[in-house]
Amino acid sequence: MERPPRLKPYGRPKGERRGLVLVYTGDGKGKSTAAFGLALRAHGRGLRVRVFQFIKHEGARFGEHRAFAQLGVPVEGLGDGFTWKSRDLERSRALAYAGWQRAKEALLSGAYDLLVLDEITYPIRYGWVPLGEVLEALKDRPPHVHVVLTGRGAPEALLELADTVTEMRKVKHAFDQGVPAQRGIEH
Amino acid sequence: MERPPRLKPYGRPKGERRGLVLVYTGDGKGKSTAAFGLALRAHGRGLRVRVFQFIKHEGARFGEHRAFAQLGVPVEGLGDGFTWKSRDLERSRALAYAGWQRAKEALLSGAYDLLVLDEITYPIRYGWVPLGEVLEALKDRPPHVHVVLTGRGAPEALLELADTVTEMRKVKHAFDQGVPAQRGIEH
Numbered sequence: 001m002e003r004p005p006r007l008k009p010y011g012r013p014k015g016e017r018r019g020l021v022l023v024y025t026g027d028g029k030g031k032s033t034a035a036f037g038l039a040l041r042a043h044g045r046g047l048r049v050r051v052f053q054f055i056k057h058e059g060a061r062f063g064e065h066r067a068f069a070q071l072g073v074p075v076e077g078l079g080d081g082f083t084w085k086s087r088d089l090e091r092s093r094a095l096a097y098a099g100w101q102r103a104k105e106a107l108l109s110g111a112y113d114l115l116v117l118d119e120i121t122y123p124i125r126y127g128w129v130p131l132g133e134v135l136e137a138l139k140d141r142p143p144h145v146h147v148v149l150t151g152r153g154a155p156e157a158l159l160e161l162a163d164t165v166t167e168m169r170k171v172k173h174a175f176d177q178g179v180p181a182q183r184g185i186e187h
Numbered sequence: 188m189e190r191p192p193r194l195k196p197y198g199r200p201k202g203e204r205r206g207l208v209l210v211y212t213g214d215g216k217g218k219s220t221a222a223f224g225l226a227l228r229a230h231g232r233g234l235r236v237r238v239f240q241f242i243k244h245e246g247a248r249f250g251e252h253r254a255f256a257q258l259g260v261p262v263e264g265l266g267d268g269f270t271w272k273s274r275d276l277e278r279s280r281a282l283a284y285a286g287w288q289r290a291k292e293a294l295l296s297g298a299y300d301l302l303v304l305d306e307i308t309y310p311i312r313y314g315w316v317p318l319g320e321v322l323e324a325l326k327d328r329p330p331h332v333h334v335v336l337t338g339r340g341a342p343e344a345l346l347e348l349a350d351t352v353t354e355m356r357k358v359k360h361a362f363d364q365g366v367p368a369q370r371g372i373e374h
Contacts, residue, residue: 002312002313002314003313004276004279004309004313016366016367017367017369017370018366018369019369020361020366020369020372022216022372024217026356028353028354029209029221029351029353030211030217030218030221030224030353030355031217031221032224033220033221033222033223033224033225033227033228034216034217034218034220034221034224034355035220035224036220036223036224036227036228037217037219037220037221037222037223037224037225037226037227037251038217038220038224038372039224040220040223040224040227040250040251040254040255041220041223041249041250041251041254041371041372041374042250042371042372043250043254044249044250044251044252044253044254044255044257044371045250045253045370045371046371047371062228062231063227063228063229063230063231063232064224064227064228064231065231066231066232067227067228067230067231067258068227068231070231070257070258071254071257071258089191092191113371114371114372122191125189126189126190126191127189146369146371146372159358159359162359163359163360163361163364163366164216164359164360164361165357165358165359165360166215166216166217166355166356166357166358167215167355167356167358168215168217168221168353168354168355168356169213169353169354169355169356170352170353171346171352171353171354172346172349172350172351172352173350173351173352174207174350174351177350179203179205179207179350180203180204182204182205182206182207182333183204183232184228184229184231184232184233184234184300184301184333185207185209185225185228185229185301185333187228
């Protein structure tokens with residue numbers, strides 16, 4: 001049996017207060033939900049939160065959209081879901097890049113304390129959103145702004161720039177045992 | 188440059204609908220927030236959600252508590268924060284066990300569609316909550332109930348029973364670079 005560690009109660013933050021860059025990557029479940037949970041917590045602390053989703057399309061109404069709407073946290077789908085399916089890749093590229101311009105503007109404006117760039121690694125990996133622009137915007141952002149970026153295969157230069165990086169590693173997944181996606185859990 | 192995969196739009200769930208056991212473990216950030224994000228999503232889908240926190244004390248008012256209160260999702264701190272600090276381990280043990288009885292009752296009642304047992308691995312590891320009882324309750328629960336369990340060092344038998352397991356692996360953490368905890372991000 002293990003002895004419990006000595007815990008200290010949480011107090012007011014001491015020392016430096018500054019915006020962090022957090023990355024959730026890896027092939028396991030929990031990357032986007034960890035970003036949403038952080039958005040929930042930050043909202044609960046009165047921080048100004050905005051969520052951009054780079055894969056979900058504009059009209060998406062998954063569980064998180066409904067709940068964020070109830071909290072008054074803006075969520076924007078920047079992807080093109082169905083068009084993506086139709087493989088109109090030039091349109092996907094244009095949409096992703098236009099979406100990134102909106103996210104960058106929000107990032108640089110300083111009007112938000114926490115921005116979630118959900119699944120942004122995919123358009124970066126497909127060359128639709130230039131990695132260099134993302135890194136520049138993160139470096140140039142006002143110092144109070146926290147940014148959470150999610151998605152598999154985060155590029156090394158992004159990991160280097162980040163303050164906190166977690167790899168969500170898949171140990172096992174219900175899908176692999178033939179269990180279909182469950183509403184309210186997977187989407 | 189990578190080619191984007193062929194994505195299918197999300198549809199109504201097909202096939203089996205059943206409650207899942209999900210475990211978020213490992214030493215990285217994002218375990219509890221992933222559970223909260225899942226709770227947010229499930230709530231947005233109209234599922235009945237309840238959150239138990241095995242370390243946070245009853246009066247805790249972190250960001251997540253305030254936001255869940257706004258959503259009308261019940262959150263209960265079952266731990267004893269400050270007493271823990273004072274190392275009154277017998278009281279900690281009694282509190283954890285009593286808290287577990289409450290969680291077990293909620294689990295077996297079928298009155299909720301998703302239960303979060305946040306940081307439950309710690310009282311299990313300290314021997315305050317018997318692992319056998321947790322496994323039994325998970326097996327005996329009504330089939331529609333989803334359960335998310337979080338914390339470092341999840342026991343092997345729990346991983347075996349789980350449908351989905353993610354290890355949150357710490358790649359880097361702001362703390363290690365001397366950046367103190369940020370309000371709204373860490374708590």
